[in-house]
Amino acid sequence: MKRRLTLHFPREAVHQPITYRLAVDFDIAAKILRAQIAPNQSGTMVVELSGDIDELDAAETWLERQGLALNRAPGEILIDPQLCVDCGICSSVCPSGALQFEADTRRLQFETARCLVCEQCIPSCPLEAISLVLEAP
Ligand code: SF4
Numbered sequence: 001m002k003r004r005l006t007l008h009f010p011r012e013a014v015h016q017p018i019t020y021r022l023a024v025d026f027d028i029a030a031k032i033l034r035a036q037i038a039p040n041q042s043g044t045m046v047v048e049l050s051g052d053i054d055e056l057d058a059a060e061t062w063l064e065r066q067g068l069a070l071n072r073a074p075g076e077i078l079i080d081p082q083l084c085v086d087c088g089i090c091s092s093v094c095p096s097g098a099l100q101f102e103a104d105t106r107r108l109q110f111e112t113a114r115c116l117v118c119e120q121c122i123p124s125c126p127l128e129a130i131s132l133v134l135e136a137p
């Protein structure tokens, strides 16, 4: 089965060969969907894990023991164009640059492929135009 997780790395765990250990120790294939990890800094990675359900559970426990925080409620960020007024506030809290305020057009640009699903933008919107759409299990 497949499971999609957001992994938050503390600074001390950034250099660990996570995908290698998942493959060798748990027979789990890890497909990195998005990542933002700078050397010697904390980071975030969205991964799709494929493997046996028991091994996936064991791997999650192992990841947490390594100091990683796991978000098990993955989904996609959705911006409601009916509510958004292109104020640009949300772009100031987006760590990945997925949300950008384009000065020329004065419009908000959302690049889904860069989104880490960190959810930091959701509470920043005064019009509640941003939501997390959960995927079916
Ligand atoms: S969830 Fe929001 S703040 Fe986080 S990376 Fe995606 S667009 Fe940016």
Ligand code: SF4
Binding pocket: 079, 083, 084, 085, 086, 087, 088, 089, 090, 091, 108, 124, 125, 126, 127, 128, 129, 130
């Ligand atoms: S904060 Fe809300 S209204 Fe403002 S640009 Fe972002 S999504 Fe649109």
